[in-house]
Amino acid sequence: MTTLHLGMSTVLHIVEVTGIIAFASSGVIEARQKEMDMVGVFTVAFITAFGGGTLRDLLLDRRPLFWVEHQEYPILIFLMALISIPFLRHLRHAVAEKAIIYADALGLGLFSVTGASLAAEAQMPLFVCVMMGVITGIFGGVLRDVICNEIPLVFRRGQLYATCSFVGCWLYLLIEKAGVTQSVSLLMGISVTFLLRALAVRFHWTLPG
Amino acid sequence: MTTLHLGMSTVLHIVEVTGIIAFASSGVIEARQKEMDMVGVFTVAFITAFGGGTLRDLLLDRRPLFWVEHQEYPILIFLMALISIPFLRHLRHAVAEKAIIYADALGLGLFSVTGASLAAEAQMPLFVCVMMGVITGIFGGVLRDVICNEIPLVFRRGQLYATCSFVGCWLYLLIEKAGVTQSVSLLMGISVTFLLRALAVRFHWTLPG
Amino acid sequence: MTTLHLGMSTVLHIVEVTGIIAFASSGVIEARQKEMDMVGVFTVAFITAFGGGTLRDLLLDRRPLFWVEHQEYPILIFLMALISIPFLRHLRHAVAEKAIIYADALGLGLFSVTGASLAAEAQMPLFVCVMMGVITGIFGGVLRDVICNEIPLVFRRGQLYATCSFVGCWLYLLIEKAGVTQSVSLLMGISVTFLLRALAVRFHWTLPG
Numbered sequence: 090m091t092t093l094h095l096g097m098s099t100v101l102h103i104v105e106v107t108g109i110i111a112f113a114s115s116g117v118i119e120a121r122q123k124e125m126d127m128v129g130v131f132t133v134a135f136i137t138a139f140g141g142g143t144l145r146d147l148l149l150d151r152r153p154l155f156w157v158e159h160q161e162y163p164i165l166i167f168l169m170a171l172i173s174i175p176f177l178r179h180l181r182h183a184v185a186e187k188a189i190i191y192a193d194a195l196g197l198g199l200f201s202v203t204g205a206s207l208a209a210e211a212q213m214p215l216f217v218c219v220m221m222g223v224i225t226g227i228f229g230g231v232l233r234d235v236i237c238n239e240i241p242l243v244f245r246r247g248q249l250y251a252t253c254s255f256v257g258c259w260l261y262l263l264i265e266k267a268g269v270t271q272s273v274s275l276l277m278g279i280s281v282t283f284l285l286r287a288l289a290v291r292f293h294w295t296l297p298g
Numbered sequence: 299m300t301t302l303h304l305g306m307s308t309v310l311h312i313v314e315v316t317g318i319i320a321f322a323s324s325g326v327i328e329a330r331q332k333e334m335d336m337v338g339v340f341t342v343a344f345i346t347a348f349g350g351g352t353l354r355d356l357l358l359d360r361r362p363l364f365w366v367e368h369q370e371y372p373i374l375i376f377l378m379a380l381i382s383i384p385f386l387r388h389l390r391h392a393v394a395e396k397a398i399i400y401a402d403a404l405g406l407g408l409f410s411v412t413g414a415s416l417a418a419e420a421q422m423p424l425f426v427c428v429m430m431g432v433i434t435g436i437f438g439g440v441l442r443d444v445i446c447n448e449i450p451l452v453f454r455r456g457q458l459y460a461t462c463s464f465v466g467c468w469l470y471l472l473i474e475k476a477g478v479t480q481s482v483s484l485l486m487g488i489s490v491t492f493l494l495r496a497l498a499v500r501f502h503w504t505l506p507g
Numbered sequence: 508m509t510t511l512h513l514g515m516s517t518v519l520h521i522v523e524v525t526g527i528i529a530f531a532s533s534g535v536i537e538a539r540q541k542e543m544d545m546v547g548v549f550t551v552a553f554i555t556a557f558g559g560g561t562l563r564d565l566l567l568d569r570r571p572l573f574w575v576e577h578q579e580y581p582i583l584i585f586l587m588a589l590i591s592i593p594f595l596r597h598l599r600h601a602v603a604e605k606a607i608i609y610a611d612a613l614g615l616g617l618f619s620v621t622g623a624s625l626a627a628e629a630q631m632p633l634f635v636c637v638m639m640g641v642i643t644g645i646f647g648g649v650l651r652d653v654i655c656n657e658i659p660l661v662f663r664r665g666q667l668y669a670t671c672s673f674v675g676c677w678l679y680l681l682i683e684k685a686g687v688t689q690s691v692s693l694l695m696g697i698s699v700t701f702l703l704r705a706l707a708v709r710f711h712w713t714l715p716g
Binding site for chain 1: 657
Binding site: 356357359422423424425426429440444447448449450452453454455456459460461504505506 | 538541542543544545546547550551561565568570572574575578581582585653654655656
C-alpha cells in the first residue's frame, strides 16, 4: 500500500516536471517569436507554467503558492531561459515540436485534475471545481498570449484543448464522488484528458463554430 | 418594514440578474466578433460579468467570491454560451442592442454601488471606496477587451461610462454618511448611475479631450 | 541613532513620492498616446504606479494594500490625470523626458528593493524574494503596456531595466544576510539599481540577443 502510494507519487512527480517543462517551452517559443530578450523569455515561460495555478490559488485564497514552496521550479525555468538563447534554433525541430505537444497534453491533464481536486478539498460547489480545474490547466497559456499581445490560442477555433480539460475534470470529480480512491480517480482524470487531447490533435477534432 | 425589505431585495435580485445577463451578452458579442469558439465565448462572457467583482474581492481579500457562492450564475453563463452559437445572428438585432445598452447601465449602477458599499463595510478610506465601486463596475469590461486584444472601450473617448459610476458611488457614500438608511441610499446611487449613463448615451455626452 | 533613522525615513519618503510620480507620468504619457480620455489616463497612471506592488501583495497575501493605507497617493494621481489634459503638451519636452528617466530609475530601485525586503520578512526563499522584488519594480509597467495593447517594453530588447532590479535585489538580500543593518543594505540596493539603470541608459547597455 505504502509502496503503491510511493510509486504513485513518483509517477505524479515525473508528470509534473514534464508538464512544467512543456508549458515553459511553449512560453519560451512564443517569447522568442516576439523577439523578447532574456527577461521576457523567463517571465513568459514562468507565467505559462505557473500562471494557471497561481490564479487558482488567488481565487481559492491558498498559500503558500506552489512555486514559492518549490523554488527549484522557478530556478529551473530561469536556467531554461538562460540556455534557450543559444539553443533555441535546434528546439524548433519537428520532432521536438511533436514531443512538446504530447508533454503539454500530459501537463494539461495533471494541472487540470489537481486544480479540480484542490477546489474540491476547499469545499467549492461542483461546477466551480470544474472551472478551477480548467483555469489551472489553461490560464497559463491564456496569460502567455495576453502578454504576447495575441488573442489567446485556446479561445480560437482549433483542436480541442480546454474541452479535454473540462471532460477530464468532470470525470475525476464524479468518480471520486462515487467512492473510488483518490489515486485511481486522479490517474483516470489525467489519462482521459491526455488521451482526448492526443486524439484531438491526431484527428483534428474541433468544436462546432 | 420586513415586507419593504423583502420587496427591496427582490428588486435588487432582478436588477442583478438583468445586469449579469447584459454584461455577459457584451462578452458573448465581442468574443463572437473575434471568431472565438465556445470555450472563448464562455470565458469572455464570464470574465465580463464577474471580472470586476472578482478583482474587488481579491483586493479586499473577501471570500467566498460571489460566483463561488452562487454557482447558478456561472452555469447560466455556460448555457448562454452554449445557445449563443446558433442564436447570435438574431441577437445582433437593433432592438436587442438598445435593450442591452440599458440593461448594461442597470448593471453598471448595481455593481458599482454594491462594490462601494462592500469597501465601506471593510472600513476602506472614502476615495478608495469610490475606486472599488468603479473597479467593480467597469473592470469586467476592461478585462474582456484586454483578452480580446483591444484597448479597453471604457478608456477610449466615448459616451460617459466610468464617470457615471464615479458620480453614483460618491453620491451613495455621501448620502449613507449623512445618515440615510442603506436601502434608500443604495437605490439613489444605482438610479443616478443608471440615469447619467442613459442620458450620456442619448445625448452623446463625452469627457473633454 | 533616532535622528539618523528619521533622516533615513525622510529620504525614503522623498524617493517614494519621486518614484510614484515618475511611474505615473509614464502611464499618463502612454495613455495620452493611445488617445485615452481622463478615465483611461487615471487608470493607466494608477496601474503603472501601483500595479507591481499590488500584484506582490496579492501573491504574498499582505493587506492592507499600500495605496489603501495611503489614499493620498491615488488622490495625487487623480489630480495628475486631471491637470495632464491641458498641460501634457509641455510635459513632452526633452528635458522633462530625461528627468522622468532618472526619476523612474529611482522608483525602480526603491520599489524593487522594498519588494524584496517585504518578501524576506514573509520568510520567502531567496530566489522568490528576488522575483518579488523584480515583480514590484517592473510589473506596473508590464500591466500598463498590456492595457495599452503593446508588448511590454521591459521584455523587448532595449537598455537593461529588469536586470538592474535583479542585480540590486540580490545585492540587497546578500548584504542584509551578511549582517549589515537594514538601512545601509536598503540604500546600497537602491543606489546600485539606480546607478546600473542610469549607466545602461547612458551607454546603451542591452542583454545579448
